[in-house]
Amino acid sequence: MKMLIPVKRVIDYNVKVRVKSDGTGVETSNVKMSMNPFDEIAVEEAVRLKEAGKVEEVIAVSLGVAQCQETIRTALAMGADRGIHVASDTDLEPLAVAKLLKALVERESPELVILGKQAIDDDSNQTGQMLAALLGWPQATFASEIELGDGTAKVIREIDGGLETININLPAIVTTDLRLNEPRYASLPNIMKAKKKPIDELTPEDLGVDVTPRLETLKVDEPPKREAGVMVESVAELVDKLKNEARVI
Amino acid sequence: MALDPDTLEQLLDTVRRFVRERLVPLEADVAANDKVPEDLIEDMRELGLFGLSIPESYGGLGLTVSEEVRVVHELGWTSPAFRSVFGTNVGIGSQGIVIDGTEEQKAAWLPRLATGEVIASFALTEPEAGSDAGSLRTSARRDGDDYVLNGTKRYITNAPHAGIFTVMARTDSDEPGARGVSAFIVERDSPGLSVGPHDKKMGQQGAHTADVVFEDCRVPAANIIGGVEGQGFKTAMKVLDRGRLHMGAIANGIAERLIDESVRYALEREQFGKPIGEFQLVQAMLADSRTEAYASRTMVSDAARRFDDGENISTEAACCKLYSTEMVGRVADRAVQIFGGAGYMAEYPIERFYRDVRLLRIYEGTSQIQQIVIARNMLREAANS
Numbered sequence: 169m170k171m172l173i174p175v176k177r178v179i180d181y182n183v184k185v186r187v188k189s190d191g192t193g194v195e196t197s198n199v200k201m202s203m204n205p206f207d208e209i210a211v212e213e214a215v216r217l218k219e220a221g222k223v224e225e226v227i228a229v230s231l232g233v234a235q236c237q238e239t240i241r242t243a244l245a246m247g248a249d250r251g252i253h254v255a256s257d258t259d260l261e262p263l264a265v266a267k268l269l270k271a272l273v274e275r276e277s278p279e280l281v282i283l284g285k286q287a288i289d290d291d292s293n294q295t296g297q298m299l300a301a302l303l304g305w306p307q308a309t310f311a312s313e314i315e316l317g318d319g320t321a322k323v324i325r326e327i328d329g330g331l332e333t334i335n336i337n338l339p340a341i342v343t344t345d346l347r348l349n350e351p352r353y354a355s356l357p358n359i360m361k362a363k364k365k366p367i368d369e370l371t372p373e374d375l376g377v378d379v380t381p382r383l384e385t386l387k388v389d390e391p392p393k394r395e396a397g398v399m400v401e402s403v404a405e406l407v408d409k410l411k412n413e414a415r416v417i
Numbered sequence: 418m419a420l421d422p423d424t425l426e427q428l429l430d431t432v433r434r435f436v437r438e439r440l441v442p443l444e445a446d447v448a449a450n451d452k453v454p455e456d457l458i459e460d461m462r463e464l465g466l467f468g469l470s471i472p473e474s475y476g477g478l479g480l481t482v483s484e485e486v487r488v489v490h491e492l493g494w495t496s497p498a499f500r501s502v503f504g505t506n507v508g509i510g511s512q513g514i515v516i517d518g519t520e521e522q523k524a525a526w527l528p529r530l531a532t533g534e535v536i537a538s539f540a541l542t543e544p545e546a547g548s549d550a551g552s553l554r555t556s557a558r559r560d561g562d563d564y565v566l567n568g569t570k571r572y573i574t575n576a577p578h579a580g581i582f583t584v585m586a587r588t589d590s591d592e593p594g595a596r597g598v599s600a601f602i603v604e605r606d607s608p609g610l611s612v613g614p615h616d617k618k619m620g621q622q623g624a625h626t627a628d629v630v631f632e633d634c635r636v637p638a639a640n641i642i643g644g645v646e647g648q649g650f651k652t653a654m655k656v657l658d659r660g661r662l663h664m665g666a667i668a669n670g671i672a673e674r675l676i677d678e679s680v681r682y683a684l685e686r687e688q689f690g691k692p693i694g695e696f697q698l699v700q701a702m703l704a705d706s707r708t709e710a711y712a713s714r715t716m717v718s719d720a721a722r723r724f725d726d727g728e729n730i731s732t733e734a735a736c737c738k739l740y741s742t743e744m745v746g747r748v749a750d751r752a753v754q755i756f757g758g759a760g761y762m763a764e765y766p767i768e769r770f771y772r773d774v775r776l777l778r779i780y781e782g783t784s785q786i787q788q789i790v791i792a793r794n795m796l797r798e799a800a801n802s
Contacts, residue, residue, distance in 0.1 A: 202430075238423060245427065353435050356465035356478055359427050360420065 169338075170225045171214045172278040173248065174269055175207040177232060177239040178289040187390045194289075194388060203239045205351075206284025208246075209344040212351040213282055213314060215247035222316050225249050227276060231260055231268055237367055244362035245354035251367035252276075256379055264372075264379040266298035271375035273303060278339065280321065285310050285343040296343035306336040310345040419481050419725075428484075432491045435464060440495040447623040448769055451615075453502050461533065467503040468531030470659075471511060475527035482659060483721040486666035490714070493670015497773050498623030500667060505575045506530045508663050509781065510537030512656040513583045513600050517643040522602060526581060535580035540570040540603075540629050541653055548786050550585070551595035551650060555631060557586035562638050564588070564601065566609070566631040574780075576612050576627040580605050584631075585653055588646045595650035600642040609634030620772030658734045660781050662724065665717040665737035668745040668777050672710040675745070675752040675770055679703060682756055693755070702751040710748060713741040732794040739787035742777035749774045 179185055180200040188195050203211075217223040228243030230236035231254045240251035254268055273281060286293035300307035308314075308323035312331065315322040325332045326345045354362070372379045400406045410417045420428070439460065447453050461467065470485055471477025480488065485507070492500045505511070511530045514522050514537075529535040546553040555568025566586055573582070582603045589597035603610060613628035642652055680703060683694030693699045720733040749771040753760035760767045778784045 238427070241423070241427060245431075353431050353460075353464055354427075355463055356428055356431065357468070358465075359431060360424060360473075360478060363421070363424050 169223050169280065170227065170276065170278040171217070171223050172227050172229060172269075172273060172276055172281045173207070173210050173214050173243065174229045174231070174265070174281070174283050174295070175211060175239050175243050176204040176284070176287045176289075177201050177230060177236045178204045178287050181205055181288055187388050191387050191389065193385060201235065201239075203242050204284050204287045204289075206286060206288070206344050206346070208242075208284075208351040209346070209348050210282040210284055211243045211246050211248060212349045213344065215352075216349065217314075217316065218247065218249075223280075227252060227278065229254070229269070229272055231265055232256055240367055241359075241362050242354060244365045244367075245359040246352060247358070248365075250365055252370065253367055254370045254372060254375065256372050258372075258379050259381055260379055261381055261383060262292045262294035263298055263382070264377065265295050266302055267377045268372060268375055268379070269295070269299050270302045271377055273299075275375075280316075280338060280340060280342065282311075282314075282342045282344060285345055296341050300341040303339075303341070305340050307341040307343075308334055308336050309343045311342050312345050312347045314342060314348070420484060425484060425487070429487055429491055431464070432466075432488055433494075435460075436491055436494050436499075440499050444496045444766060444769070447496060447498055449622075451622040451625075453499060453623045458502055458533075461499075461503055467506045467533030469503075469507045471506075471515060471527050471531040475523060475531060477527065477531035481721075482662055482724045483718065486662055486717050486721045489663055489666040490670040490673075490717075493667045493672075494674045496621070496623065496769070497667060497671065497777075498621050501574060501621065501624030503533060504663075505539060505579075506533065506537050508660045509539035509656050510575070510579070510581075510583060512659060513539070513642050513652050514602065516655050517600070517648065517652045518602075519642075519644050521639070522642065526602065529580075536575050536578045538573055538575045538579035538582045538629075539656070540573045540576070540582045540584045542571050542573070544569055544571050548783055550653065551598070552593070553585055553587060553598060555584070555586040556590060557588045557599060557601065557636070558590075559588070559638070560635075563635045564638060564641075566601070566603070566634040566636055568631050570629040570631075572616060572626045572780075573629050574624065574626050576629050577615060577625045579612075582610075582629060583642065583656075584629075585649050586631075588641075588649075592647075596647055598649040598653075599646045600649035600652045601636050602640045602642060603631075603634065603636050607634050607636060619775060620769065621776055657781060658731055659724070661734040661738035661787075662717055662721050664777060664781055665713065665720075665734075665741035668741035668774070669710060669714045669717060671770060671774055672706065672713065672741075672745045672748040675748050675767070676703070676706050676710060678765075678767060679706065679752045679755045682759075686757075686759075699755060702755055706748040706751050709744045713737075713744045716740060732791055735782070735787040735790040735794075738782060739784050739791065742774070743784055745774045746778060 180202040183199055186195045214226040218226050226248040227250055228240050228248040229252045230240045237253050240253055244251055283296040310326045311323045312326050313324035319338050320335055322335050468477030469480050473479035514526055530537050541550055543553050557564040557566050584601045584603045585598050587597045588599040609632045611630045616626045683699055684692050686693045717737050720730050720737050724730045752767050753771050756767050759765050
């Protein structure tokens with residue numbers, strides 16, 4: 169069985185994101201970029217399934233600028249077998265990404281696509297669901313456990329206030345939640361070997377997908393600055409402030 | 418073979434993450450328990466840290482020295498006790514075999530050293546022979562197809578964990594100096610070899626040293642590194658040359674960690690109504706530390722590149738070891754000063770690093786030995802020109 173794992177290049181989770189001075193977006197020049205952490209969990213899950221002998225091939229896909237190849241290399245170093253890079257300098261929206269992935273699914277015929285539930289840059293949480301809809305495949309979002317059966321998958325989903333266990337037929341779309349696994353560090357020898365694994369290069373045109381943006385960003389604002397706290401002298405003063413200044417009780 | 422910039426960057430990034438996410442949070446525990454947890458050592462094996470400098474054909478990464486010092490620099494961000502776990506496999510324990518070993522010796526040991534299955538230790542220092550390494554007394558007497566070793570080695574890093582030792586012993590009792598010394602690969606379970614209890618040290622808890630005692634310890638003659646008697650001291654010196662750059666890189670990495678801690682503390686700690694970083698006397702300490710760390714890093718990176726280009730950098734390697742380890746001593750001292758009372762308390766990492774870095778000026782050639790190496794090379798070059 170074959171798996172397709174889309175991986176997105178995002179601002180590294182350790183970076184303190186800053187809004188550009190003109191408010192048109194966030195500063196990305198000279199900022200460290202890495203693989204979206206939820207996608208790293210997806211790669212880890214795929215590699216574990218492969219190591220368990222349940223999957224034959226893991227394909228890592230990234231869509232976007234040339235440097236996305238570095239993100240694919242990270243997936244290859246973690247254990248994916250080969251990569252596909254769809255090169256585009258356009259800012260790709262979730263629907264465009266879903267359409268490109270649909271075209272790749274049709275070319276590669278994987279039985280399982282695992283995506284991060286959302287990317288930490290735009291927090292859209294849309295691509296997996298859109299891809300399932302476009303393909304007409306079952307979906308299991310926010311997975312914290314995946315168990316492959318014969319033509320099916322049992323997935324435990326994290327839902328508000330608890331867990332839900334569902335069975336879905338393959339082929340299917342799964343999106344990862346934080347607790348699915350703890351991704352490995354790619355070993356140093358595997359990082360070096362990853363350079364020899366193949367990455368196919370395609371364009372949206374090759375896949376017949378129009379990726380023209382449908383949304384226009386009008387303005388990006390920083391969250392309001394947190395103001396310094398004050399020390400209160402007594403419980404009475406605290407209650408008074410909570411009642412009359414903060415108006416929370 | 419040198420790596421392409423992307424791959425090297427990814428390698429460094431992975432090591433950086435491992436150091437900061439896995440090792441830094443455990444620093445205090447490792448120091449308190451004098452032990453690096455076994456599962457962490459297993460993670461280090463899986464990551465490939467034991468094989469940094471072992472050629473790819475023997476299962477290592479085969480990093481150039483320029484690459485190795487950059488990786489080691491990242492490892493300097495945390496307690497040197499962690500580096501010590503695999504440090505002897507990367508440096509002094511394995512390099513004798515890498516540089517001068519026979520094909521059989523390389524094939525027998527390097528793959529197992531690269532994976533970390535076996536720990537290699539370097540046994541040169543003796544109770545009576547430290548800086549004057551050429552005067553070592555451990556003897557190796559030929560007896561048939563074996564040598565019989567007798568003597569004591571002291572302060573041997575990783576001795577309690579080692580599977581093999583690179584042992585310097587005198588094969589020619591008529592030759593009292595360095596020319597009578599040969600290097601042997603000695604297995605831990607050789608009859609007549611015993612390892613003493615862990616030494617109690619000032620710092621670097623979690624890294625272990627001990628005596629190694631040879632009492633009529635039989636070693637096959639085939640275990641002489643390179644297969645030829647009398648080459649041991651030359652092998653040791655080659656090993657130490659490369660090791661000096663490794664030490665320089667570790668010192669530089671620790672200096673940057675201490676500077677980072679110092680700057681953050683200077684921003685946070687307030688006296689006289691403002692952060693102490695706004696006072697010029699504190700600023701001077703920060704600036705001096707930053708400047709010296711930068712100079713030191715530049716030295717090591719220059720010497721490493723020249724080593725990779727095939728230049729003889731014996732003098733430069735000694736300059737790097739001397740400057741970087743003295744530098745990190747000064748940086749650690751300033752860090753304690755900037756932290757003030759907090760810098761003296763075990764609650765903060767500063768006093769631990771202060772004790773840890775003291776060793777760097779002593780082992781693998783004291784600062785004074787480096788000075789002598791540098792000056793002798795200078796005088797020899799001048800006399801020959």
